[in-house]
Amino acid sequence: MAEQDKPSKRVQPRIARRKDVAELAQVSPSTVSLVLNNTPGPRIPDATRQRIIDAANQLGYQPNAVARALVTGKTMTIGVVFHYIGNPFYDTASSWLNGAWSVFHPHEYRILLGEGDEEKPLAGLYRQRGVDGMLMLVPPTSPEDQDKELQFMIEADFPCCAIGARLKADIGDYVDTDNFGAAKMMTEKLIQAGHKRIMHITGPHLFNSSAMDRLNGYKQALKENGIEIDESLIRYGNYTGTMGEDLLNEAMDEGVKFTAIFAANASTAHFAIKLLRKRGLDVPKDVSITAIDRPYQNEPLDYELVTYQQDTYGIGKKAGELLLERIMSDEVLPSRNCYVEGTFIDGNTIHPV
Amino acid sequence: MAEQDKPSKRVQPRIARRKDVAELAQVSPSTVSLVLNNTPGPRIPDATRQRIIDAANQLGYQPNAVARALVTGKTMTIGVVFHYIGNPFYDTASSWLNGAWSVFHPHEYRILLGEGDEEKPLAGLYRQRGVDGMLMLVPPTSPEDQDKELQFMIEADFPCCAIGARLKADIGDYVDTDNFGAAKMMTEKLIQAGHKRIMHITGPHLFNSSAMDRLNGYKQALKENGIEIDESLIRYGNYTGTMGEDLLNEAMDEGVKFTAIFAANASTAHFAIKLLRKRGLDVPKDVSITAIDRPYQNEPLDYELVTYQQDTYGIGKKAGELLLERIMSDEVLPSRNCYVEGTFIDGNTIHPV
DNA sequence: CTGTTAGCGCTTTCAA
DNA sequence: TTGAAAGCGCTAACAG
Numbered sequence: 001m002a003e004q005d006k007p008s009k010r011v012q013p014r015i016a017r018r019k020d021v022a023e024l025a026q027v028s029p030s031t032v033s034l035v036l037n038n039t040p041g042p043r044i045p046d047a048t049r050q051r052i053i054d055a056a057n058q059l060g061y062q063p064n065a066v067a068r069a070l071v072t073g074k075t076m077t078i079g080v081v082f083h084y085i086g087n088p089f090y091d092t093a094s095s096w097l098n099g100a101w102s103v104f105h106p107h108e109y110r111i112l113l114g115e116g117d118e119e120k121p122l123a124g125l126y127r128q129r130g131v132d133g134m135l136m137l138v139p140p141t142s143p144e145d146q147d148k149e150l151q152f153m154i155e156a157d158f159p160c161c162a163i164g165a166r167l168k169a170d171i172g173d174y175v176d177t178d179n180f181g182a183a184k185m186m187t188e189k190l191i192q193a194g195h196k197r198i199m200h201i202t203g204p205h206l207f208n209s210s211a212m213d214r215l216n217g218y219k220q221a222l223k224e225n226g227i228e229i230d231e232s233l234i235r236y237g238n239y240t241g242t243m244g245e246d247l248l249n250e251a252m253d254e255g256v257k258f259t260a261i262f263a264a265n266a267s268t269a270h271f272a273i274k275l276l277r278k279r280g281l282d283v284p285k286d287v288s289i290t291a292i293d294r295p296y297q298n299e300p301l302d303y304e305l306v307t308y309q310q311d312t313y314g315i316g317k318k319a320g321e322l323l324l325e326r327i328m329s330d331e332v333l334p335s336r337n338c339y340v341e342g343t344f345i346d347g348n349t350i351h352p353v
Numbered sequence: 354m355a356e357q358d359k360p361s362k363r364v365q366p367r368i369a370r371r372k373d374v375a376e377l378a379q380v381s382p383s384t385v386s387l388v389l390n391n392t393p394g395p396r397i398p399d400a401t402r403q404r405i406i407d408a409a410n411q412l413g414y415q416p417n418a419v420a421r422a423l424v425t426g427k428t429m430t431i432g433v434v435f436h437y438i439g440n441p442f443y444d445t446a447s448s449w450l451n452g453a454w455s456v457f458h459p460h461e462y463r464i465l466l467g468e469g470d471e472e473k474p475l476a477g478l479y480r481q482r483g484v485d486g487m488l489m490l491v492p493p494t495s496p497e498d499q500d501k502e503l504q505f506m507i508e509a510d511f512p513c514c515a516i517g518a519r520l521k522a523d524i525g526d527y528v529d530t531d532n533f534g535a536a537k538m539m540t541e542k543l544i545q546a547g548h549k550r551i552m553h554i555t556g557p558h559l560f561n562s563s564a565m566d567r568l569n570g571y572k573q574a575l576k577e578n579g580i581e582i583d584e585s586l587i588r589y590g591n592y593t594g595t596m597g598e599d600l601l602n603e604a605m606d607e608g609v610k611f612t613a614i615f616a617a618n619a620s621t622a623h624f625a626i627k628l629l630r631k632r633g634l635d636v637p638k639d640v641s642i643t644a645i646d647r648p649y650q651n652e653p654l655d656y657e658l659v660t661y662q663q664d665t666y667g668i669g670k671k672a673g674e675l676l677l678e679r680i681m682s683d684e685v686l687p688s689r690n691c692y693v694e695g696t697f698i699d700g701n702t703i704h705p706v
Numbered sequence: 707c708t709g710t711t712a713g714c715g716c717t718t719t720c721a722a
Numbered sequence: 723t724t725g726a727a728a729g730c731g732c733t734a735a736c737a738g
Contacts, residue, residue: 420715
């Protein structure tokens, strides 16, 4: 009675506690835990066991996760952090999350959405909320951008996994598309069609490892095929279509000659195609184009981009698996880089030279 | 020393506790709380205060949210539940979430992603994880589908807010587009262009209140304009384009005559347009079309749909605000239905009859 | 087999 | 002005 008398205007039907179950089942609270948690050691007779289970059901009892977390030190919560973007949710993020969700949900882990804060993206989730592991979506590539909290977590062997950009070498897990390989492949598609003057419009290669890898894959393809790298053909963009459009416009104004473009992503390719057409060129007759990822596919386009489709769901799933494994393991696992295979999508944006 | 000796192979740099701060600052643990929480009553002298703050900074101390939650009863966590869908994340969900995030984040509330489970979508978040409030995305409309947990929460005056479909009348808050008004408007656009035989391809009106409201808005528009409702013109779909396509195909095979279509959403409209063209009809010359929401706008379409664009970000934000207000308030607030205004988008899919 | 006990880290009276 | 102590609900030894 007395304990219900906190002066609150909300009169809530009290959520059943362990004690309530114990009283109803005529046992002590710890026995309730023993039974409901299926604790291995002690053997509770079936009669008692059943009494407790019935009581729990009757009261709709579910153990308070907060109290449990306090004593076990595990919150059964995975932090998901989106680095350095204003909006924490965007389209591919959904499918990464779906993949991760699919592995965590069955294990009773829940996803807590991170700070989304440039200042302290990790501190809160790790130190305050006590998440059991962390999934970092597109963290910054360069070491100096990786904050002290990350450093602290790494030294603590805290389970974490990066997606979409790797951390410093050999630190934590990393799951992504093989951006190097994909870029190399998509460049080679153009080379195989006879192209030699291939422009590459990059992503933000200084801040994002996927953009860097794609750039390197492009270069490698040229090298292996005896094509000299011409810096005037490399235009440093940032994955946004409008930026890519401007860069291409600039290059064309400069009179740079090229017969093909490998665009770092679909949006860049899309805007490039728009611009080329605006300037009276035909795709692929005059300029062939490949890229990575597809334009949003629910809507019809009047071209079919030759591209490499990332498996974002698969990446999220794999990342979840690695992270879960790391969380489950008592040992400190070595860092793992893991590439999830995507799909080559053929189309009509390549024309033999 | 002894307390570090738990047999774990992970040697973590210990996260600083309140006690550590207290020792470093030469005060008692409770004084640390007093200072760091800015507790109103006691006046700690500035010297002590500063010593504590310095110590906290030096150790990177941040209060353990789990322990705090256990004693305060507030987890500073908002549960977000996606009802009855396999994948908890999808495109519009992102923008709802972004809106909600924008209000919760500054108040230190974090978002915990819900069960996504048809069995017990609410129980875990509410009873186990102890979230302070719940945002329900597209919950089922019909009372019998609203589970017992929801009933329990309602009786407990637990703060919750539905988005995208309302709960039973006058229970909890509800934020959405004014689907009735929007549907009425989009139907009237067709009527104003002289159309009288207007087909409506609905959403899942039995399970989703937005679909139901749109259907009613359509009917109301006809009524107010003296047009008799012809049941053969109402085709009961489920918001998916393919379903809409089949229904339209069926209707046309039956020889139903119509000069316009009000589609319940953009996907339905899109597939309808595709089908009409396939069957040799021109949009809008032969059939005019309006809908609600726009097709994915980053890609070019060869039509511009006359439609009503929902403000999903705004809806999420408003829902967050109502929920936060409810959480903050000691009193039990009355239920509120709140409509967030969208935008009429003109296009070229209406042709005067 | 089951109950008692000692915390997990914190907030919050209440004393000193 | 500060510290001591109780307790949030639970787990996990350890007794009995």
